[in-house]
Amino acid sequence: MTTNAPLYTGADWDYPLIKKAFDAIERVAIDEMGLDPYPSQVEIISSEQMLDAYSSMGMPLFYRHWSFGKHFARDEMYYRKGMTGLAYEIVINSNPCLCYIMEENTMTMQTLVMAHAAFGHSHFFKNNHLFRSWTDAEGILDYLDFAKAYVAECEERYGPREVERVLDAAHALMSHGVHRYPRRQPLNLHQELQRKKERRRYEEQTFSDLWRTLPQRTGGPAPRERALDERREALGLPEENLLYFLEKRAPRLQHWQREILRIVRVVSQYFYPQKQTKVMNEGCATAVHYHLMTRLHETGRLTDGAFMEFLHHHTNVVFQPEYDDPRFSGINPYALGFNILQDLKRMCLNPTEEDRRWFPDIAGNGDVLGTWKQAWAEYRDESFILQFLGPKVMRDMRLFSVRDDADEAKLVVEAIHDDGGYRDVRRALSAQYDLARHEPDIQVVDVDLSGDRRLILEHRVVDGRLLEESDARQVLRHLATLWGYGVKLHEVDARTDQVLNEFPEVAPAAD
Amino acid sequence: MVNIVDRRLNPKDKSLANRQRFIGRARRQILDAVRDVSARRKVADIGQGGEEISIPADGLQEPGFRKGSDKGLRRHVVPGNKQYVAGDAIPRPEGGQGQGGRGGSPQGEGEDAFQFTVSRDEFLDLFFENLELPDLVCTQLTKVKHHGLQRAGYSVSGSPSNLNLARTMRNSLSRRLALKRPRREETRALDEEIDRLERSGKDPERLRALIRLREEQVVRAKRIPYIDPIDLRYNRFDPVPKPISQAVMFCLMDVSGSMTEDMKDLAKRFFMLLYLFLQRRYQHVDIVFIRHTHIAQEVDEDTFFYSRETGGTLVSPALEEMERVLRERYDPADWNIYAAQASDGDNTPADNPAVVDLMESVILPVCRYFAYIEVAEERGWEMTTDLWQVYERLVKAGRPLAMRKVKSRADIFPVFRDLFTPVELRR
Structure with a gap:
């Protein structure tokens, strides 16, 4: 059934219209584009509720902590003063996918927002490999419900102050509470036996008596080093997930405190893929809404007026101020993501000679959606940019790379959007989105549980970028609170192993 | 397949608990800020609407391990190149912003002040935290029926x-x-x-x-x-009778010609605070406003706070007026009686004996607490006034009288707190 009458005229929305618009979008998105989103739940909220949602990381429910109140107070004031607008929508990576839309939006905005969130973001959440392997869309809301109740119960039992102390400390370590790489699942007994058998068989098959006659190496590592190695082995060190380490190993934590650390860690892990895919996620959603809205207009389901209104919002969203513009605040992820995807589309359909050189697999393959979907599924920002940022986008956005060495008086332009510079600009931009470079690499390297129990951390410094001192000191204090004994941090150059800076030992606050 | 849900009618203020936690944490800073604000505002504005305050951010940061921006080597890719080619050297931009693409920390942290708005209720709660009327006793149980509800098990009928x-x-x-x-x-x-x-x-x-x-x-x-x-x-739920304390506060203000506009402003400020405080904290407190020149009259709050009047100074008529009201409406056996008086301390010398007599024989014996505020010019002479001397003698005799001097707007709040902070909480 295809009618070509406009879905709506005028700015007002009501439920039947929203339903109708959703169905029309869905038909294009699923049947024409072949997207694969979660089922959706569209929730209509007021601006106050949007502010509420803002303050708890956009989630519909969350445990209680003063910092969320702080964010709320600030957002509210900015909003009331008209310094910032509110987001048009919030979307939650859950199954069903929750999309919040605001009551004061016009019908065109609601249509746009549904196309953006319920299909763009939702498809991305469901298909991107990071989200698939790291987040549990089915369970997250239930988990948050549990977390909220658990924290509340702890507050009741142990007092809000005690809980706040643990949460403050855990929040300070939140960005270092994620597993960056998938871990091996521990084997169960059956698998363990199986493996043992296989190894035995292999040994038997490859047995050679000759090995016995080789002279033994004498000495081995000094006993102290061996003790250190054994200790580290037993504790699973070095460990970069500080919250995980504390949860499992901190000697003086109560059970409930460990559980709270775990909650913060799970939340942090849940948001980790979002941090790594800002450009792609927004790019995907923006490209999808642009495609959907254009198709709706082409088939007569959107009036010209509505389409103009849409274009107005769309251009605002993908607007990229230049570096010397007072509005500039970094690269707009919507703009960058959208530009790269539109450029891919152009390459697939109308490739130039340059495209054939740069992207032989993509140029002229004619399969826009297939190329897009593969990109959305298998990359994250860093690799996405490295793989798909083409020279045309760099030219259009006039990207250039600046080297900022704190020891030099001046900044140096390293590469610009020309033949000699494309690859350098691309590499630098990709590195800019590499979380592993962005966040300091801090690991627990040693602790002597049978001795003074002092926890030793190491920051492996890249490019001489040391930690921000006052913040680091505060975090160390929090860390000592959780660990219960002294904590030391030294900063070591990743290349030369030379110690660059040493923080004095922080003892836990007496209370 | 879509599910459309209207959430607009869901309870609002989901983050209220978080806000309370935040305010609790920032209590000290907020209190300082509130005090500053109270000195700045106009009399009529105190307690009206919300208040924007700005507090220092210490104790409110959310620290994290971050790479510093002042050391080492970084690369930024930014859009909008107009004139640069590879190898150009650019002077470092002022203030470190703009060029870098670091765009400020998203949390808006750092050493800056943190600005936000507190609502009227929050403002007043902080304003009057820990203050109470001294020596309040439950005087009446029978006359006013006031019931509270208390959980009392289960029943087989109910709503x-x-x-x-x-x-x-x-x-x-x-x-x-x-x-x-x-x-x-x-x-x-x-x-x-x-x-x-x-x-x-x-x-x-x-x-x-x-x-x-x-x-x-x-x-x-x-x-x-x-x-x-x-x-x-x-x-x-069982209804339980709740004892209530009836109290009345007499506000006596000198509006005679010897009080300059500034002094009147100070006095009014003091009473405004008192008025807000009583309204907010005590449901069952009557307030009687008496203003006097050489004659005294009981007035309503609007006249008390906002009208102008001048004349000579006599203190005893005000006390007489208070006595009349007491006799007619407030039996000391049933009521806790409080009084606050503000004056510049001027009195016609011939009136002093009458004042002493009234205070000693009528007023002070029935009062739980009598607060006297003497307002003075900011750069006035440091001299003891007639009334101050008279009252000082009464204080020495161990009467429930407290006296304070107020010279500037900034004094009002501390003096007010001082007068109404319970003894246990005083440092």
Whole structure:
């Protein structure tokens, strides 16, 4: 059934219209584009509720902590003063996918927002490999419900102050509470036996008596080093997930405190893929809404007026101020993501000679959606940019790379959007989105549980970028609170192993 | 397939608990800020609407391990190149912003002040935290009936909103078990078996028995309802009489010609605070406004705070007026009596004996607390006034009288707090 009458005229929305618009979008998105989103739940909220949602990381429910109140107070004031607008929508990576839309939006905005969130973001959440392997869309809301109740119960039992102390400390370590790489699942007994058998068989098959006659190496590592190695082995060190380490190993934590650390860690892990895919996620959603809205207009389901209104919002969203513009605040992820995807589309359909050189697999393959979907599924920002940022986008956005060495008086332009510079600009931009470079690499390297129990951390410094001192000191204090004994941090150059800076030992606050 | 839900009617203020936690944490800083604000505002504005305050961010940062921006080597890719080619050197931009693409920390942290708005209620709560009327006693239990509700177990009748689901369902379940009401699974199993037997046509004997059993079950299930009125339990609330303390506050203000506009402003500010404080903290406090020149009259609050008047100065008429009101309306046996007086300390010397007499014989014996505020010019002479001397003698005699001097707007709040902070909480 295809009618070509406009879905709506005028700015007002009501439920039947929203339903109708959703169905029309869905038909294009699923049947024409072949997207694969979660089922959706569209929730209509007021601006106050949007502010509420803002303050708890956009989630519909969350445990209680003063910092969320702080964010709320600030957002509210900015909003009331008209310094910032509110987001048009919030979307939650859950199954069903929750999309919040605001009551004061016009019908065109609601249509746009549904196309953006319920299909763009939702498809991305469901298909991107990071989200698939790291987040549990089915369970997250239930988990948050549990977390909220658990924290509340702890507050009741142990007092809000005690809980706040643990949460403050855990929040300070939140960005270092994620597993960056998938871990091996521990084997169960059956698998363990199986493996043992296989190894035995292999040994038997490859047995050679000759090995016995080789002279033994004498000495081995000094006993102290061996003790250190054994200790580290037993504790699973070095460990970069500080919250995980504390949860499992901190000697003086109560059970409930460990559980709270775990909650913060799970939340942090849940948001980790979002941090790594800002450009792609927004790019995907923006490209999808642009495609959907254009198709709706082409088939007569959107009036010209509505389409103009849409274009107005769309251009605002993908607007990229230049570096010397007072509005500039970094690269707009919507703009960058959208530009790269539109450029891919152009390459697939109308490739130039340059495209054939740069992207032989993509140029002229004619399969826009297939190329897009593969990109959305298998990359994250860093690799996405490295793989798909083409020279045309760099030219259009006039990207250039600046080297900022704190020891030099001046900044140096390293590469610009020309033949000699494309690859350098691309590499630098990709590195800019590499979380592993962005966040300091801090690991627990040693602790002597049978001795003074002092926890030793190491920051492996890249490019001489040391930690921000006052913040680091505060975090160390929090860390000592959780660990219960002294904590030391030294900063070591990743290349030369030379110690660059040493923080004095922080003892836990007496209370 | 989509589900559209209207959430607009859901309870608002979901983050209220977080906000309270935040305010609790920033209490000290907020209190300082509130005090500054109270000195700045106009009399009429105190306690009106919300208040924007700005507090220092210490104790409110959310630290994290971050790479510093002042050391080492970084690369930024930024859009909008106009004139640069590779190898160009650019002077470092001022303030470190703009060029870098670091765009400030998203949390808006750092050493900056943190700005936000507190609501009127929050403002006043902070304003009057820990203040109370001294020596308030419950005087009246009989005259005014004031009841509170208290949980008192369960009852078998009540309004539907008080239905206790857990209890009700527990009763229902135990009754169903005791009376052997057929369970739905049993019925279903029976149905299936009947169905099977009917299809196969085997064992008609058993089929008949089963059908009979099934019919019995239907009857039984009908007779034993799932929830019976006897299962219902309601939360019960008992009314408990609550003792209340009746109190009256007399506000005496000198508005004579010797008071300059500034002094009147100070006095009014003080009373405005007192008025807000009493209104907010005590439901059952009457307030009597008396202003005086050489004559005194009881007025309503608008006249008291906003009208202008001048004349000579006599203090005793004000005290007489207070005495008249006391006699007519407030029996000291039933009421806690408080008074606050503001004046520049001027009095016609001939009036002083009358003042002493009134205070000693009538006013102070019935007062729980009498606060005297003397307002002075900011750069006035440091001299003791007539009234101050008179009252000082009374204080020495151990009367419930407190005296303070106020010279500037900034003094008002500390003096006010000082006068109404309970002894236990004073440092």
